[in-house]
Amino acid sequence: MNKVETQLRDGPPSEAGSLDAALAAFRHRADSEGLVEVAWTEVDTPVGAMLLATTDRGLVRVALSRAEEDVFLEDLADNISPRVVEHANRLDPVRRQFDEYFEGKRTAFDVDVDWRLSHGFRRDVLEILHDQVPFGHVVSYKELAERAGHPRASRAVGTAMATNPVPIVVPCHRVLRTGGALGGYGGGLDMKLHLLRLEGALLS
């Protein structure tokens, strides 16, 4: 390759931070024109960075690990709208509540939930969990199945928990096996333990 091509490929001289400024201006305008149908951002927690996404109806998706970013974005594009744009400001109120929760200063989330990513029985179970099992309490898969009117559906309740689109705010970490065994958790059992200890639901 000759010198001119090499220089061209290196790109034109630009002021540092110029792309960031352009992106920030774009995000601001996109949002003010109502084009950001799904806004997402990252939030730091003591158990790692998580991802949050909101629509104009409410919090629609929480990913328990930044490593899930690709799936997280694809899921939102396929099921809500492809107009998915990172926009931290739109999630400021939620991020603040996450901070307070993980600092032990908040026992309930005051956040509207957009339930669109959950359907049928799974959604019924998640809404019951969200409405009826407060901070510091736990419930068994079986008991949740009973509350949903299908006492033999513990397994389906397990699936509902595993596919919870809004963990933490919809508290699937409060669901244990009958007898108190931990069961599973999308973010791993260490995270589940951390959350239950944070809420004072486990003594050991």
Next chain:
Amino acid sequence: MGLPAFQTVIDEHGPALHRYLVGTVGVHDANDCFQETMIAALRAFPSLRHGDNIGGWLFTIAHRKVIDAARARDRRPVPVGALADGSGGGRELPDVSDDGLWARVSALPTKQRSAVLLRFVADRPYADIADALACSEAAARQNVRAGLRRLREELA
């Protein structure tokens, strides 16, 4: 599958798009063109039928915005004082300055400039360049060659 999240379009093409615009319209107008391109793209995005060549599509929009910006610049009123001292009239060149390459790039004819920048700065295939410039692939190649030849001669 359908379309990806627009965020992945920003992540994949944003930096190259911005470099392309800085090379084409200069640092000052690049941010405006970037914003116009991305807003137009985000607005039209859900109506794309598939996500097969989003890069080509995005740079086609960008080229249109570059032409719009050039027209707006030509229409921009010239301050009275600027005319009196003989400066500021005519087409303003993008405010890039270095050892001369970028100033010469900005002085290329519009099609050659866009073709060269799309090829080397934005790394687009010739088919995309043809789409963006609304010409044949052969004409796209020819514009790249002609632009490169001129730059080489001027910098020799």
